[in-house]
Amino acid sequence: MKTALTRTKLLASSLVVIAILGGATYYLVDRHVVTGLVSGPDYSEEQLNEGAVDDLHSLTLEQAKKRLNYLVMDARDSINQIAMIESMRLEISPVADTAASSGEKKQLRYDEPFVPFPAAELKTALEALAQKMPAFEQLFFDNQSGLKLDVEPIREVLKRGALPDQREEERYAVQTVYFRDGTQQHFAAVGVDNAEEQDTSKVELKVNKPVERVSVTLTYPSYPGVKKIVLDAKHPKVTGDDGEVYQLTALADDRASLLLATPKNKSYVIEGLSADGKTLYSGGNSSNSSPTAEQKANLRAYYDELLRMQDNFSRYTTSAALQEHLEQFVKGLPDSAGALTNVHATYQFEDTPASIVIYLLDPAQPQTLALEMHNSVPAQARYIAYDNATQKSGFIDNHGQWVVKPRFERIEYSPMPGVFNMQVGRTPQKDGWSQLLFKYFAFVPGGHTLKELPFEIIEKPINADLMIVERETNGPYGVYDVKKQQVVVPMKYVNVEVVGDLFIGRPGLKTYGGDSSYGVWNLAGKELLAPRFSNIEVIGDFLYSTSDDGRQKDIYTLQLQKLNPPGSTAIGAFIQGQPQLLQDRKSGKYRFINPEGKSVPISLPYDEVEPFSNGMAVVKKGEHYGALDLTGKLRVPLKYTRLNPFQKNLASAEMDGFRGLVLIDKNNTLVKKLGSYTTYSLPTNSNDATYSIWDAKNENRVNVFNADGEQVDSYERE
Known part of the structure; x- marks a missing residue:
């Protein structure tokens, strides 16, 4: 049974709203006459019988007349609310911004922007x-x-x-x-x-x-496809070719209200943007459907018919006749289903947006794509399989036949093909639980016999045959050959690293403690460098060893060819293709070498020389510092009381006549005066310098700058 139209509920309850736009405060005010309002008598509570059309037939004629009064008032109220909303327009008048003048700054959250991907x-x-x-x-x-x-x-x-x-x-x-x-x-x-x-x-x-x-x-x-619509205070409304409407009705109190008439089969995404274009965090939204033009016309016709029925109420001899007439009238109304959906929506944000962006998306269509997917487990002679009947695991061959009967509680693949991690038992714990015990197994070549392997942990595979293994938790480590099924580097080293064909570590049974020195072995266990170093480090294509007393640093290729001459020690490392700095242990003189170990023709008549960082090497003579470029030219003269390694194209320095740090470029141009500092961080050959500088106006505030001299943070010092 078709009944009267449901009363339209709209969110607007006031015609005066406060809004904040771009740091200034504005009013959104309706300053013109509302059109389309209808008037009529007010009814007292005794003159009304609240309800719908459905049960009119059950009322007495006296009560049916009161129900008709209620339906008239309800329809009139709906018509007037719609008229008030549609008559609103955006008018802006600036007033004082008290929040901005007080110096308060709101900490905002932002959303990832929606990026259309049709x-x-x-x-x-x-x-x-x-x-x-x-x-x-x-x-x-x-x-x-x-x-x-x-x-x-x-x-x-x-x-x-x-x-x-x-x-x-x-x-x-x-x-x-x-x-x-x-x-x-x-x-x-x-x-x-x-x-x-x-x-x-x-x-x-x-x-x-x-x-x-x-x-x-x-x-x-x-x-x-996608269509983008932008609304703001200057452009609050956009109308499309097919009658669709996108209208901003309120922009205030960290929210935005919109009237939308969009195609029914399309979806939309709405974002609020700050003045600098960031996507404001949305705290949610609410929406109500608004009537279409056809629905409004039907509502008005329905209201007019209700008035006629009031005027001619004496014609109806029963309340059932009254209901039948009203239902027949509604059935005769034109179809109000239009191509557009009308919505009144309100979105809440972290701050009042400077603009609203609407992405209107075409109806989603089913798409297909052909894929070819491959088995992540490499081809093997046997595969782990689970038997549903016994609830145990075993192994099958390539034809799906059991080659190891299902008798194990659990079997897992390991990081190394051909090696399996298998549950071999449980160890009871004091709290009533039990710890599962696992061991590694591999098949003996030429058959289906499992062999237990002599280690508890696979650290990582080295290649198709070799892997670093750990005998037990916290050490020691060695190398196991799966193909030969034997340990090729004994499990008697800790803090190990494998680089190419080199096994670096120190003899010991536990990873903690430092009672032994580092050495180098090959992957067959042959000693290449005796364990007599406090540290061995691989940087790029070079190995650096440090003596036990820390005074001598030598450079080797990964083929263990020593590059620094006897009596010299390395400072820094080969990085970014820059020369390596050496110092003679006896004379204290400096020189640079290239990756072949040959001297680089750079004259170094200085008291101190630092390694190259981003193409510049800091030098010192007497009490002042300067910097050389890669050709040996003194690009920064010896005039600074302190000069730090270059970060990107800039270096921080201290100089006579200014208290604190300054930033200079590679041509000795003063780029920026930072000021007095608390701390700074300067990773060599990096672009990640940070400088913590006292604020010149606030003695308790510290400003943080990056390598380019841009402020990236600020905080109060306790």
Whole structure:
């Protein structure tokens, strides 16, 4: 049964609102006459019978007349509220900004801006991802297997083409299964069809044969295009060619109110921007539907008919006749379903926006993409499988046949192909729990016999055959050859590192403590540098050793060719292709060498020389500092009482006549006077310098500057 139109509820309750725009305060005021208002008599409570049309027939004629009064008043109220909202307009008058004048600064949060990513761009991104061969994991059972598709990288791309917080709606349909024995079958022949399964990234197969790859059809929604609308105080309304309307009705108190008439089949994203274009954090929104032009016309016709029925009430002999007449009238009204949806929405932000951006998105359309996904587990002679009947694990071969019966509680793949981590028991704990015990196993070549391996932890694989292993927690370490099934570097070293063919570490049984020195061995366990160094460090393509007393630093290539001559020690390192600084231990003289160990023709008649940093080397003669470039030219004269390593193109310095730090460039141009400092950080050959400088006007405030002299932070010093 078709009944009278539901009363329209609108949010506006006042015609005067305060707004804040771009640091100044404004009023949004309605200064013109509201058009479209209707008037009529007011009714007392005794003259009204609140309710709808549905139950008119159950009332007496006297009560039906009171119900008619209520329907008239209700329709009139709705018409007037609509008229008041539609007559509002944005007018701006500046007034004093008391918050700004008091010096208060509001700490704001910001959202990541919405970046439109329509269908064509999304497809291109997905196709690029498909070229990287997405993976799946295959889990084996006694007579079945499961495929778990790794779809997270795909979903990350799909999120870019979806509305904020929109749930993923993609579906994955396996088409063809390619087995590792060279056969292939359509999924319909070997797959378990589960139409009720919500997560389509998990697939079941009726066989447990190892799979090499699968072809998959990805179906996902995306919007073909997007339209951007910007509203602000100067441009509060935009009207489209098809009658759509985007109107700003209020901009005040950290919120924005909008009247929107948008196509029904489109979606939109609304953001509030600060004056400098940042996306303000949104604290939520509320919205109410507003009537279309057709609905307003029907509402007015309905109201006029109610008035006529009041005037001719004596014609109705029963309340049922009254209801029937009203229902027939409503049925005869024109269809009010239009192409647009009218909405009145209010959005709350961290601060009052300077502008509102609306992204109108075309209706989402289903898209498809063909993918080829590969098994993440490399091809092996055997695979872990789970037996549903015994609830134990064992191993199957490439044909799905058991080669190790399912008798283990748990088996896991390790980071090293061909090595398995297997549960071998439990250790009871005092609190009633038990600790699971695991050991590593590998198969003896030429058969299906498992061999327990003599270590508890795999630190990391080195290559296809070798891996760094740890005998037990906290040490010691060595190298194990899986192919030979033997330890090739004994497990008697700690703090180890493998670089190329070099095994660096120090003899010891525990990682803590420092009662031994570092040395270098090859991956067959042969000693290359005796363990007599306090530290060995690899930087780029060079190895640096430091003597036990810390006074001597030598440079080696990764082939262990020593580059610094006898009697000299290295300072700094080869970085960014810059020469290496050396100092003669006896004479104290400096020189630079290149990566071949040959001297660089740079004259260094200075008392102190520092390594190159970003193409400049600080030097000192007497009490003053300067800096050389890579050709040896003194680009910064010896005039500073302190000169720090260059960061990017600038260096901080101290000089006579100014208290504190200044920034100079490589041509000795004074770029900025920073002032008195508390601390500063200067990583060599870095761009990450930070300078903490006392504020010249506030003795308790510290301002922080970066390598470019830009202020990046400020705080009160306690």
